[in-house]
Amino acid sequence: MKARVTVTLKSGVLDPQGKAIEGGLAALGFAGVDSVRQGKVFDVELNTADATKAKAELADMCEKLLANTVIENYAIEIV
Amino acid sequence: MKSAVITFPGSNRERDMMYALELTSGVAPVSVWHADTTLPDVDLVVLPGGFSYGDYLRSGAIAARAPIMDAVRDFAEKGRLVLGVCNGFQMLTEAGLLPGALMRNAGLTFVCREVLLETASTANRFTQGMTKGAVWRCPVAHHDGNYFADADTIKALEDQDRVAFRYARGTNPNGSINDIAGITNEAGNVLGMMPHPENLVDPLQGGTDGRAFFESALSVVAA
Numbered sequence: 246m247k248a249r250v251t252v253t254l255k256s257g258v259l260d261p262q263g264k265a266i267e268g269g270l271a272a273l274g275f276a277g278v279d280s281v282r283q284g285k286v287f288d289v290e291l292n293t294a295d296a297t298k299a300k301a302e303l304a305d306m307c308e309k310l311l312a313n314t315v316i317e318n319y320a321i322e323i324v
Numbered sequence: 325m326k327s328a329v330i331t332f333p334g335s336n337r338e339r340d341m342m343y344a345l346e347l348t349s350g351v352a353p354v355s356v357w358h359a360d361t362t363l364p365d366v367d368l369v370v371l372p373g374g375f376s377y378g379d380y381l382r383s384g385a386i387a388a389r390a391p392i393m394d395a396v397r398d399f400a401e402k403g404r405l406v407l408g409v410c411n412g413f414q415m416l417t418e419a420g421l422l423p424g425a426l427m428r429n430a431g432l433t434f435v436c437r438e439v440l441l442e443t444a445s446t447a448n449r450f451t452q453g454m455t456k457g458a459v460w461r462c463p464v465a466h467h468d469g470n471y472f473a474d475a476d477t478i479k480a481l482e483d484q485d486r487v488a489f490r491y492a493r494g495t496n497p498n499g500s501i502n503d504i505a506g507i508t509n510e511a512g513n514v515l516g517m518m519p520h521p522e523n524l525v526d527p528l529q530g531g532t533d534g535r536a537f538f539e540s541a542l543s544v545v546a547a
Contacts, residue, residue: 258472259499261428310389313382313418315425316472 246291246299251320252312253284287311296323325542326366327353330396332387337373337410337522344522345370348538358390368405368541369396371412373465373520383426383468384414393419405449405541406514410466413506413516422509422516423481424473429466430499436465441505441519442492447485448512453540459492460533462519469518471500471507481507489517515541 254260263281270278289306291299300321307319327345331338338355345353345368354364358376363369376387387393393415400406400421408416416422429435438461446456473481478501481487489506496503498518506517521534 257474259427259430259470261430261432261470261499265432310381310385313385313425315417315423315474316427 250287327368328366332358332376334376335374341372344525371408373410384418388418408516416516427470434467435497439495440492448508450515450541469498471504
């Protein structure tokens, strides 16, 4: 089973990298960009067919390592 | 006074730290490997600076889950002293031993320079022998030193006098909230700081301003 975990910064947390990308896009002439926030994507392959179990395990992985829940949110998607 | 310094793959200031500890205490620290699961009988454990695991995922994130860290957590819970400098501070926040997180520097660049530090609190076991309000020189070298925590956490740190060090006189190199350079846990036996006092203890390094910190921290242990 394949899953995709998306980790994003919580709102209110300053994202200097996103700001720099915003500046880069503006420099390229993309005038309509209001804001950019940078995150991370993890594609995880699990050796189970049980989606419920997989989601629970992925949530545990996020809490323990993939995300820092002080500053980040995570979303889990079975693909 | 006995101390131990833990080396992780990618640590690079462990020798500087051991040199500073030996210079100021007269006792050579014990070197501990990250894959060990027990700590020697010491009073102080130091997580040194560097780029453990190449800063993969997040700075300090993988190291914070290393085999030795359960022993470090037990050690801290017993009230013994745990110091994290730079990457070590990042590990302590990732391990949940200190609140908040160290984010990418606001200016996005790696900063390697000297800053001025104010000893903002002497209400913990590391700085209690220092002079509150004193400003001293200290090197920094980091890419992720921008201290962040939610407003409630910042308020608690300030109210409980847990900000041990602040960047002084406009030298904040990374955008940290309230110029925070170092904080302690509630009990005052765990300290994390981004600057490197171990790199200013010998005239050969350009000064000895960092000595007062070690002398303070180590005298508590010796007492």
